[in-house]
Amino acid sequence: MRILILGGTVFLSREVARQAVARGHDVTCLARGTSGPPVTGAAFVTADRDTGISAYAGLEGDWDAVIDVARKPQQVQDALLALSGSSSHWSFVSSASVYAANDTPGADETAERLAPMAAVDGRYTDPADGEYGQAKAACEDLVRGLGPANVLVTRPGLIAGPEDDSDRFGYWPARLAQERSPVLIPAMAAESMTQTIDVRDLALWLVTGAEESRTGSFNVMGPSVPFGELLALAADAAGFHGSFRSADPQWLHEQGVAYWAGNESLPLWLPEEYGGFCTRSTEAALNAGLMLRPVEQTVRDVLDDEQERGIYRERKSGLSTARETVLLAALDVA
Ligand SMILES: NC(=O)c1ccc[n+]([C@@H]2O[C@H](COP(=O)([O-])OP(=O)(O)OC[C@H]3O[C@@H](n4cnc5c(N)ncnc54)[C@H](OP(=O)(O)O)[C@@H]3O)[C@@H](O)[C@H]2O)c1
Incomplete structure (x- = not known):
């Protein structure tokens, strides 16, 4: 074609x-x-x-x-x-x-x-x-x-995978691959979800969409995965044996930590009113041929990509080492 x-x-x-x-x-x-x-x-x-x-x-x-x-x-x-x-x-x-x-x-x-x-x-x-x-x-x-x-x-929704220039999803595997502990995380309810699509699965959906002249409007995302489960996958991939320090979302917000993305943010963390953002139905796309690789594989490949690009590099999204250190110290005082 x-x-x-x-x-x-x-x-x-x-x-x-x-x-x-x-x-x-x-x-x-x-x-x-x-x-x-x-x-x-x-x-x-x-x-x-x-x-x-x-x-x-x-x-x-x-x-x-x-x-x-x-x-x-x-x-x-x-x-x-x-x-x-x-x-x-x-x-x-x-x-x-x-x-x-x-x-x-x-x-x-x-x-x-x-x-x-x-x-x-x-x-x-x-x-x-x-x-x-x-x-x-x-x-x-x-x-x-x-x-x-x-x-x-x-x-x-959120696209993850090698070469992601937004630096969001990769923050977690890269952070867990660093030799610094504890890792600051937002205290999130057990039902707080993440929902990402691997860039390679999304690309295949688009190319086969062209090949098959697929039509219609589709949510194209991966499965909803609890934030805690995603962290566990990233910890496993990175060989992380340190600890996590969870902070109250309200406190983080008051300290100026940004949601979701960008400078001095905790990526993938969302305000409460976004409770449905990561649980969108993808039934139509799955029925139309969307194929998804396991989230574990995305995490592992993103970690490889992060390691190649440098896990201590300056990032577009996530906390800098200096900011995280200050926040952890403030948490201890509080
Ligand atoms: N990343 C996510 O998590 C996410 C989530 C939901 C939806 N999306 C959507 O997914 C898509 C991602 O696309 P992408 O990864 O390829 O990134 P992108 O940043 O949207 O890329 C835009 C492409 O268009 C080109 N472009 C931008 N401005 C141009 C201009 N004035 N003239 C000609 N070309 C121009 C860019 O190349 P040059 O700069 O070289 O011109 C680049 O190749 C976007 O539609 C985005 O809105 C992303």
Whole structure:
């Protein structure tokens, strides 16, 4: 098949390109090339999608499938204007962040979405901070304009796996591989879940989605795993024999420790109102062919990747050694 990937230079879209090439497809990636190099075996067109429909002028011929990971509705609108007539299948990588609420365990794809970003005079502005979900919802709607027979919308939750540049999931295996104990963790209720998808499983879902012209909207996530169980898997993989020091979530919050991601955060930790964020139903995707590797394998491979990249490196997500040390000392005083 001739597959066009809008993206292809980083993490998920790069893995999609890698797998599509490995499965014998004729793959072209279009990106600026600033996030990384394209994979060997894929053709690469350098273009900036923020420049409008002219960004697609370097592409030639028709496509059997387009796979797009955009976060900006204007980029999607322009890509559709430029290319929709030349592709029979269009796959859009959306996000579970399109949902309006995160407090309902087991919610499926019929759950209410956030109001999509609206165009003004036919054009979309760049999403502001905090508008990611609304922007993805607008992208979904634009792509759906091609008709239900042609469109696959995939909504992942947290994506984990080798080469993850967000540094979230990898924080835990990397932290447990360090020779420092105790490890600060949020005191979480036994039912506090994590739910991730291995980037390689998600990429395979997208490539087979193109091969099979799969259509519809799907939550694409792995199984819900209690946070404590994930820590145990990471401890096992890392050979960790130290101890954990759990801190009251309210106390952590008061100390300015961030939820979920980013600088000085405890990754994967979520506020209480996100009780359903990691228990979304994936029944539809599993019935449609989603295949998942065991979470243990993801943890082990992420640890290998972390070790290669350096477990003491400066990270985008997680506590720095200095901050964790200060927090542990403050906990002892408290
Ligand atoms: N990570 C998660 O846990 C998570 C969870 C849910 C959903 N998602 C979704 O999953 C997808 C992840 O995609 P990804 O891993 O490939 O990462 P990404 O950061 O979304 O990659 C974006 C791709 O588009 C290209 N790009 C960005 N701006 C561009 C521009 N102006 N012109 C041309 N190309 C541009 C980038 O390459 P250049 O920078 O080289 O141009 C890159 O190849 C995204 O759709 C994200 O919203 C992620």
